[in-house]
Amino acid sequence: MPIYEFECGHCGEKFELLLGVRHDPxxxxxxxxxxxxxRRLMSTFSSAGGSHVPGSSCASGGST
Ligand SMILES: [Zn+2]
Incomplete structure (x- = not known):
């Protein structure tokens, strides 16, 4: 389950929440x-534009 980072628009507090498929901002x-x-912040790792290895996400898959 993905963890999203949020920033409070009132006090500026940053916090992380673990959200499922149903979530209302x-x-x-x-x-x-x-x-x-x-407000939700963008993922820092994706904005870095660094390592992008295709197919690596399938390494830990499979339920056989
Ligand atoms: Zn706040």
Missing amino acids: KEIRCPKCRATKA
């Missing part, structure tokens, strides 16, 4: 000030 509360103005 309006229901996400800042753990510090309880505001519901959190």
Whole structure:
């Protein structure tokens, strides 16, 4: 399950949440000030534009 990073638009607190397929940004509360103005941050590893190995994600797959 993916972990998303959020930044509170009220106090600037950054926090991570583990979200499933169903998630509503309006229901996400800042753990510090309880505001519901959190916005999702982009993944830092993808914006780096570094290592991109095709097929490597299949290494740990399989349920045989
Ligand atoms: Zn906050």
